[in-house]
Amino acid sequence: MPIDLATVYRKLQSMERRGLIVSRWEESPSGPKRRIYQLTDAGVAAAQDAVKELEDVAEMVSCALNSPTLVK
Numbered sequence: 251m252p253i254d255l256a257t258v259y260r261k262l263q264s265m266e267r268r269g270l271i272v273s274r275w276e277e278s279p280s281g282p283k284r285r286i287y288q289l290t291d292a293g294v295a296a297a298q299d300a301v302k303e304l305e306d307v308a309e310m311v312s313c314a315l316n317s318p319t320l321v322k
Contacts, residue, residue, distance in 0.1 A: 262287060270296055 265271045270293035275283045289297065 265293070269293075 262271065262273070266273060266287075269290055271287050271289055273285050273287045276286045278284045
C-alpha cells in the first residue's frame, strides 16, 4: 500500500498540537537538518490505550470465531 508522506506529516502535526509528541530539528551528518519526533508521556499513554483497545477487539473476534454457535 503506497504511503502519502503529506498525510503522515499532517498526522504528526496534529499529534504535536494535541501534546502526544514533541519535535526538534537535528543536524544531519549527510544532508539537511532532520526533524526528530518523540512521544510525550501523554503520547505513551495514548499508545498504550490504543494497544489495549486492539487487544480487546482481537479477543472479541477470537471468541466469535471460536464460538460453538458460529456456522462454519
